[in-house]
Amino acid sequence: MIEIKDLKKSFGELQVLKGIDLTVNNGEVLSVIGSSGSGKSTLLYCINALEPIDSGSILVDSISVHDKATDVNKLRQKIGMVFQQFNMFPHLTAQENVALAPRKVKKMSKKDAMDLAARQLEHVGLGEKVDSYPSALSGGQQQRVAIARALAMEPSYMLFDEATSALDPELVGEVEDTMRMLAKEGMTMILVTHEINFARDVSDRIAFFHQGRMEEINSPDQLINHPASEHTAKFLSNVR
Amino acid sequence: MDYEFLWRPVFQALPQLLKASLVTIEVSILSMAIGLVIALFLFFARDSNVWFARFFANIWIEIARNTPALFQLFFFKFGLGAIGIIIDSYITVVMALAFNTAGYMAETFRGGFKAIPNSQLNSARSLGMTFVQAQCYVVIPQVLRAVWHPMTNQFIWVMLLTSLGMLVGLRELSGETQFLYSKTFRAFEFFAVTALIYYCIAKLMLLLFRLIAWRLFRGQ
Numbered sequence A: 001m002i003e004i005k006d007l008k009k010s011f012g013e014l015q016v017l018k019g020i021d022l023t024v025n026n027g028e029v030l031s032v033i034g035s036s037g038s039g040k041s042t043l044l045y046c047i048n049a050l051e052p053i054d055s056g057s058i059l060v061d062s063i064s065v066h067d068k069a070t071d072v073n074k075l076r077q078k079i080g081m082v083f084q085q086f087n088m089f090p091h092l093t094a095q096e097n098v099a100l101a102p103r104k105v106k107k108m109s110k111k112d113a114m115d116l117a118a119r120q121l122e123h124v125g126l127g128e129k130v131d132s133y134p135s136a137l138s139g140g141q142q143q144r145v146a147i148a149r150a151l152a153m154e155p156s157y158m159l160f161d162e163a164t165s166a167l168d169p170e171l172v173g174e175v176e177d178t179m180r181m182l183a184k185e186g187m188t189m190i191l192v193t194h195e196i197n198f199a200r201d202v203s204d205r206i207a208f209f210h211q212g213r214m215e216e217i218n219s220p221d222q223l224i225n226h227p228a229s230e231h232t233a234k235f236l237s238n239v240r
Numbered sequence B: 001m002d003y004e005f006l007w008r009p010v011f012q013a014l015p016q017l018l019k020a021s022l023v024t025i026e027v028s029i030l031s032m033a034i035g036l037v038i039a040l041f042l043f044f045a046r047d048s049n050v051w052f053a054r055f056f057a058n059i060w061i062e063i064a065r066n067t068p069a070l071f072q073l074f075f076f077k078f079g080l081g082a083i084g085i086i087i088d089s090y091i092t093v094v095m096a097l098a099f100n101t102a103g104y105m106a107e108t109f110r111g112g113f114k115a116i117p118n119s120q121l122n123s124a125r126s127l128g129m130t131f132v133q134a135q136c137y138v139v140i141p142q143v144l145r146a147v148w149h150p151m152t153n154q155f156i157w158v159m160l161l162t163s164l165g166m167l168v169g170l171r172e173l174s175g176e177t178q179f180l181y182s183k184t185f186r187a188f189e190f191f192a193v194t195a196l197i198y199y200c201i202a203k204l205m206l207l208l209f210r211l212i213a214w215r216l217f218r219g220q
């Protein structure tokens, strides 16, 4: 379970998160939508401690993420993350990309890590591509490798920061399908996305962010068809 | 008055020259290797939030890049000698050239690191890698590729700079040449052949670097 309480975060003078309260239950898929600059990415970065916070707290499985005593490297193994930019390591093949962290962080033997990597790549439908370098893969394939790479650490949570928004339209589907598959398997996920239809299909709840606040959180049907806030309604009418 | 070329003494001395070439190659590799490691530390020091580390790295880089390499060598030889630290000429040359290289490569690394998007580091950290692991396995291999070409040039440059060794009594290729010609007085012949040897070493090194690059960076 991820419990966020009164989270505040600024970059210099600019307050980007202005007191967020949010709980994500195990097995839940939560989508986060909102206009550019509303703090969606920052929220994800705070959850796995890639960004420090000003005040409030984030608990992941009751461990306080920003507590000085917390071993963030250990904590991050629980939390997979996929970014908007294609972040495969360019000097490694797909299989080596996936095997790297299990080897170095979990201290698996090379053989075990490579076997695990092959299985994870198979799982996201890239069994054929184990030996390919990123330069030989499409954006969609690279994002699926990034997903496999995160899954290889056997995380309890997955964070997706607009994993499809840098993709050519015809490649969006394959990555969304992979995310759908994870949702079906019961992975707890937070998806930042601009794809409202995808969010509706896959999520248990959708949160709408506006200027650093969580304006509204509700079931997909309620939030999309009966938005309680005028900001939500306006945002939805703009993106459709 | 005609100068008569006389090559025989040079050819007779070829074994000694080739042996001295090994010293040259050894000193170049050592200074470059040490210089590279220090350059990395200088880069991170300059990037750190400890003011003393930044200050120290900046001073190092400024001096290394803006004073003659010869003076740097003399500093290690005579400067340290003046305060009672006498070191072997071999080590003196390695220290001086490592000092010099570190300054240049720190600057080169800065460009290399800038070329790697921050999201690479974030991805690595999000998988649970420590800062050092992320640097070693993800960022630095990419930086190495980005700086490979300037690094190759720097290596050749260091190899040629080892000839300064003769000024502090190191019998590397130039030192040995000087020693030999002073016995035979065939200065031109000796230095012509030595120049040719330097040229061959440089070409060999370039070839070697290309092979390593081909092996390391294939597929990317």
Ligand SMILES: Nc1ncnc2c1ncn2[C@@H]1O[C@H](COP(=O)(O)OP(=O)(O)OP(=O)(O)O)[C@@H](O)[C@H]1O
Pocket: A011, A016, A034, A035, A036, A037, A038, A039, A040, A041, A042, A043
């Ligand atoms: N590292 C940073 N330094 C300074 N300002 C930042 C930094 N990261 C984000 N910001 C600012 O914080 C605000 C929120 O950024 P964030 O990336 O969280 O928004 P977002 O909701 O993800 O937007 P988008 O839909 O464009 O991705 C923006 O105004 C952004 O410019």
Ligand SMILES: [Mg+2]
Pocket: A040, A041, A042, A161, A162
């Ligand atoms: Mg964002």
